[in-house]
Structures are given as C-alpha cells and as structure tokens.
Amino acid sequence: MSRLSTRALISHTLVAVTGAVTAYLVSRELTPRFYDSRMAGMMGQMLGPGGMSRDLAVGAANRGLAIGVLVALAVAIIAGAWSSWRLLRPLDDLSAAAHRIAAGRYDEPVPLPREAELARVANDVNALAARLAETEARRMRLLGEVAHEMRTPLTVLDGYVEGLQDGVFTPEPELYAELSGELRRLRRLSEDLGALSRAEEGRLGLHVARVDVAAVAIAAAERLRPQLHDAGLDLKTEWPRWALLVDGDADRIAQVVTNLVGNALAATPPGGHVRVVASPDGADALIEVSDTGIGLAEGDAERVFERFYRVPRTGTGPNASGSGIGLTIARGIAQAHGGSLFATSPGLDRGSTFTLRLPMARA
Known part of the structure; x- marks a missing residue:
C-alpha cells in the first residue's frame, strides 16, 4: 500500500x-x-x-x-x-x-509530460538543476580566483622568509614593513571574502533604522577628502534641499560610498576631481559618485561588479591594489536594502559614474 x-x-x-x-x-x-x-x-x-x-x-x-x-x-x-x-x-x-x-x-533535463500539472513540476526540477549548475560553476570559479589572489602575497612572504633564513635579507624595519603589508593584504582578502559570502547569501545582518542617506553619503566621502587631497584630486559634494530618508543600515551605506569614492581615487590621475551628489528621483534616493578618471570600456560597466574583475588603474589610492570584490560586496549591500548599484561611462579616459539607488522611506 x-x-x-x-x-x-x-x-x-x-x-x-x-x-x-x-x-x-x-x-x-x-x-x-x-x-x-x-x-x-x-x-x-x-x-x-x-x-x-x-x-x-x-x-x-x-x-x-x-x-x-x-x-x-x-x-x-x-x-x-x-x-x-x-x-x-x-x-x-x-x-x-x-x-x-x-x-x-545537471545537464540532463527532464522531458516535459503532456499533463500541465506534471509539466510545471518538471519545469521546476529543470530550473533547479540549472540553478545548481550555475552555483557549482560559480563555486569552482571562486575557488580558482581565491587561490590566484592568495598566491601572490604568499609567494612574496615565502620569498622574504627564505631570504631571511639564507641571509640574503637583513632584518630591517623596511623588510618588516613589506611583510606586514602582505599580511594585511591577506587579512583584507579574508575579510572581503567573508563579507562577499554574507552578501551573496543575504546574511549581511543589517541594523535598519531611518537615516538621512544624503548625510551618510556625504560624511563618508568627506572622510576620504585628505587622501584625495594628497593624491592631487578635488572632492566636490552636492546636498539636496531636504533630507533623503531611507530605512537602512547607515554603516553599510557608508561602506558602499567609501568603496565608490576609493575606487574613484584609484582610477583618477592627479589633477582630476571626484564628485558626490545626493538627490531625489521620484520615490528613490540617488547617490552618484563620478570621477574624471580612466573611465570604462564598452562592456565593463557590468563586469566591474564581477568577483575579482579589475580594470586598469592609474591612481595611487588605497584601493589601487584591492581585492577586486569591493564592488561585488557593494552591490550586495544595495540589493539587501531593496535598491541597486550600477555604473555608466562615456568611454575610456572620460570618467565614470556609479549610482546607488535606494527606496526612500514611507511616512
């Protein structure tokens, strides 16, 4: 039975x-x-x-x-x-x-039966197989990318340690500074990978409160003004005439803006400028970070959000040799807030604009 x-x-x-x-x-x-x-x-x-x-x-x-x-x-x-x-x-x-x-x-789809109800179930199974195949491919690609990213600092550290053992290098502050820099790079990669994992799995743990996203964004940009000044760049900010209230995590939003301004710093040669504008757009709040840097080639406007994808850098900012997943994390944060993050550029050497769009809070 x-x-x-x-x-x-x-x-x-x-x-x-x-x-x-x-x-x-x-x-x-x-x-x-x-x-x-x-x-x-x-x-x-x-x-x-x-x-x-x-x-x-x-x-x-x-x-x-x-x-x-x-x-x-x-x-x-x-x-x-x-x-x-x-x-x-x-x-x-x-x-x-x-x-x-x-x-x-995952590559053998279920044939669709003639019965509509069973055909829907078969379609769901095929969609599940396709999603799992995509997830597996991304997992394998991520493992390869992580191994590649870790190989460089580990090779440098190994070379310095062997040099110290063989007496090729002498223990000097400059050497320890190099070793410390590579270790910080590994730690930053580890932290970024953890944040990326939480972002892609929807486990960012947002502390949601009603905040003025314009104030948060401008404050985050202002914190980088000294670094921009040291790199020979001018920071311009524009506030809206009224508060742009959103229900979100102020720290996470500041993290997105900091990443965008840092990328602009790394991509813009001395003498250029970075512009941060907060403005309303219907029921949404927009935060635009634009620069006069190297710009994006056709097709790169979406690829820059892929894990470990990098465009050539000409700047000397702190993100010039980043992990390559900052924008991936930033987009995950935007999506966790119900918003979006996208890039536009008129072409190479003509600058680029990154736009964070968040839904404004309802009264």
Missing part, C-alpha cells in the same frame, strides 16, 4: 466497485417496480404482476446487470492500471532526474 501505483490502482478499483454495486442494488430494487408499473398500464396482459413472466423478466434483467457489472469492473481495473502507469511514468522521470541532480549531473 506504500507504492503510489498500487494506491492509484486500488483507488480506481474502489471507485469502480462502488459504482457497480450501487448500480446493481438500485437496479435490483427498481426493476420489479418499473416492470409492475409498466405491465399495469398495458392492456391484454397475460399474467398478473406477480406471475411467471414477471419473475423471468426481472431475473433476466438482474443476471444481465450482474454480468455487465463484472465486465465493467474488469474494464475499470484495466483502465485504472493503464491510467496509473501513465500517471507514474513522468514521476519516475522526475525521480531519476532528482537522483541525477543529487549525483551532480
């Missing part, structure tokens, strides 16, 4: 038996009455309602009905078995597909 095919067959059989028994009992009860009523209305009947002709007619009708019921049951059972097989064949395909997915084989 645990198999669906057996249960479906028994269900069909019970329905058929119930219908047949009901038909037989109703016919057995009503046939004599119909016979008597019919005969009473006929002229020239040979025997009374209780005569032999009545018994013969009723008996023949009941025997014929019993045979018909048995034949109907046999046909119903055969039809039920065929219907169960038709129903379970797509389910067997779905079961086989689930086993293939569990084994890591």
Whole structure:
C-alpha cells in the first residue's frame, strides 16, 4: 500500500466497485417496480404482476446487470492500471532526474509530460538543476580566483622568509614593513571574502533604522577628502534641499560610498576631481559618485561588479591594489536594502559614474 501505483490502482478499483454495486442494488430494487408499473398500464396482459413472466423478466434483467457489472469492473481495473502507469511514468522521470541532480549531473533535463500539472513540476526540477549548475560553476570559479589572489602575497612572504633564513635579507624595519603589508593584504582578502559570502547569501545582518542617506553619503566621502587631497584630486559634494530618508543600515551605506569614492581615487590621475551628489528621483534616493578618471570600456560597466574583475588603474589610492570584490560586496549591500548599484561611462579616459539607488522611506 506504500507504492503510489498500487494506491492509484486500488483507488480506481474502489471507485469502480462502488459504482457497480450501487448500480446493481438500485437496479435490483427498481426493476420489479418499473416492470409492475409498466405491465399495469398495458392492456391484454397475460399474467398478473406477480406471475411467471414477471419473475423471468426481472431475473433476466438482474443476471444481465450482474454480468455487465463484472465486465465493467474488469474494464475499470484495466483502465485504472493503464491510467496509473501513465500517471507514474513522468514521476519516475522526475525521480531519476532528482537522483541525477543529487549525483551532480545537471545537464540532463527532464522531458516535459503532456499533463500541465506534471509539466510545471518538471519545469521546476529543470530550473533547479540549472540553478545548481550555475552555483557549482560559480563555486569552482571562486575557488580558482581565491587561490590566484592568495598566491601572490604568499609567494612574496615565502620569498622574504627564505631570504631571511639564507641571509640574503637583513632584518630591517623596511623588510618588516613589506611583510606586514602582505599580511594585511591577506587579512583584507579574508575579510572581503567573508563579507562577499554574507552578501551573496543575504546574511549581511543589517541594523535598519531611518537615516538621512544624503548625510551618510556625504560624511563618508568627506572622510576620504585628505587622501584625495594628497593624491592631487578635488572632492566636490552636492546636498539636496531636504533630507533623503531611507530605512537602512547607515554603516553599510557608508561602506558602499567609501568603496565608490576609493575606487574613484584609484582610477583618477592627479589633477582630476571626484564628485558626490545626493538627490531625489521620484520615490528613490540617488547617490552618484563620478570621477574624471580612466573611465570604462564598452562592456565593463557590468563586469566591474564581477568577483575579482579589475580594470586598469592609474591612481595611487588605497584601493589601487584591492581585492577586486569591493564592488561585488557593494552591490550586495544595495540589493539587501531593496535598491541597486550600477555604473555608466562615456568611454575610456572620460570618467565614470556609479549610482546607488535606494527606496526612500514611507511616512
């Protein structure tokens, strides 16, 4: 009784038996009455309602009905078995597909059955397989990218340590500064990877409160003004005429703006400027960070948000040799707030603009 095919067959059989028994009992009860009523209305009947002709007619009708019921049951059972097989064949395909997915084989889609309900389930299974295949590909790519990113600082550290052991290098403050710099790079990569993982899994842990996103963004940009000044860049900020209130995490929003301004610092040669503008746009608040730097080539406006993708840098800011996942994390933060982050550029050497769009709070 645990198999669906057996249960479906028994269900069909019970329905058929119930219908047949009901038909037989109703016919057995009503046939004599119909016979008597019919005969009473006929002229020239040979025997009374209780005569032999009545018994013969009723008996023949009941025997014929019993045979018909048995034949109907046999046909119903055969039809039920065929219907169960038709129903379970797509389910067997779905079961086989689930086993293939569990084994890591995502490239064999489930054929779509003709039944609309089962076709929807098959579509869902195929979509699940495609999503898992994409996730697995991203995981493998991420492992390769992380290994590549860690290889450089580890190689440098290994070289310095071997040099110290062999006496090639002398223990001097400058050497320790180099070692410390590579260690900080590894630590920053580790922290960025943790933030990236939380962003992509939706586990950023936002501390949501009603904040003025314009004030948060301008304050974050102002904190980098000394670094911009040292690099020969001018910072320009523009405030809106009223507060841009959003329900969000002020620290995370500041993290996004800091990343964008830091990228502008790294991409802009001396003599340029970085501009941070906060403005309303319908029901959204916009934070635009634009620069006069190297710009973006066609197709790079979206690729810069990919993990570990870097465009050539000409600046000397702190992000000039970053981990390459800051923008990925920044977009994850924007999406966690129900907003978006995108980039535009008129072309190489013509600067670029990164726009953070967040929904404003409702009164």
